Amino acid sequence: MQFHKVKKDPLELRTIFITHYDSDHILGIVPIVRALSKKEVGTHKVNLFCSKVVKEAVDSLFHLVARRHYAEAKKHLNLVIVGDRDVHKVDGWKLQFFDVKSNNSPQMGCVITFPDGTKLSFLGDEPLREHYTDLVKDCDVLIHNAFCLDTEQKIFEPHPKNHSTMKEAAENAAKINAKKLVVFHTEDKTLDTRKKRYLKEGKGHFSGEIFVPLDLDWFRF
Numbered sequence: 001m002q003f004h005k006v007k008k009d010p011l012e013l014r015t016i017f018i019t020h021y022d023s024d025h026i027l028g029i030v031p032i033v034r035a036l037s038k039k040e041v042g043t044h045k046v047n048l049f050c051s052k053v054v055k056e057a058v059d060s061l062f063h064l065v066a067r068r069h070y071a072e073a074k075k076h077l078n079l080v081i082v083g084d085r086d087v088h089k090v091d092g093w094k095l096q097f098f099d100v101k102s103n104n105s106p107q108m109g110c111v112i113t114f115p116d117g118t119k120l121s122f123l124g125d126e127p128l129r130e131h132y133t134d135l136v137k138d139c140d141v142l143i144h145n146a147f148c149l150d151t152e153q154k155i156f157e158p159h160p161k162n163h164s165t166m167k168e169a170a171e172n173a174a175k176i177n178a179k180k181l182v183v184f185h186t187e188d189k190t191l192d193t194r195k196k197r198y199l200k201e202g203k204g205h206f207s208g209e210i211f212v213p214l215d216l217d218w219f220r221f
C-alpha cells in the first residue's frame with residue numbers, strides 16, 4: 001500500500017533486514033513475498049538478513065498463509081542468517097549485526113558503513129545498551145526508537161514495552177557522539193503535532209540534527 005502511494009515497486013528493494021519477529025516488524029514481508037512470487041521477476045534477487053529464530057518465524061508464517069507464493073519467492077530471496085557481531089558486505093556496504101540481548105523477543109540491531117565511510121547505527125525498537133556501544137558510537141546517523149514524549153509517559157507507558165521516550169533517545173544520541181538522530185517507532189495518537197513537539201523535547205538534550213518523520217517522509221544524509 002505504502003509502495004503504491006509513492007509509486008515504488010517492492011522489487012526495487014535490494015536488501016531487507018528483519019530485527020525480530022513481533023508482528024509490527026515481521027508482517028511487512030508478506031506483500032514483498034507476494035511481489036517476488038510473480039512470473040515477471042526474472043533473475044531478480046533480494047537479500048534478506050535475519051536471525052535464525054526470525055527465519056523460523058517467517059517459514060512458519062508462510063507455511064500457513066501463502067505457501068505457494070513463498071515457494072516461488074524463495075528463488076529470489078538470498079536468505080542470510082546472522083548472529084551477534086557478524087559482518088557482511090553488500091554492494092560495497094559493510095553491515096555489522098549485533099544481538100541487543102532483549103528480554104522480550106530475541107532482537108538484532110545493525111551498523112551500516114557506506115563506501116564513503118558514512119556510518120549509520122540502528123538499534124531496533126529498544127533503548128541503547130552498554131554491551132554494544134563500542135559498535136554504534138561516533139556514527140553519522142543514529143536511528144533510535146522514541147515511543148512517546150518524556151512528559152507523556154503516564155499515557156503511553158514506553159518502559160514496560162522496552163521502548164524509550166524522545167528525551168532518552170536524544171540523551172543516547174549525545175552519549176554515543178552521534179551527528180544526527182532519526183527517531184522511529186512512535187505512537188500514532190498525536191500525529192498532527194508529532195514533528196513539532198518531539199523536536200522540541202529532543203532539542204533540549206541533543207545539539208545535532210534531529211529528524212522526526214511521518215510515514216513516507218524522506219531523509220537524505
Ligand SMILES: [Zn+2]
Binds near residue numbers: 025
Ligand atoms: Zn516494535
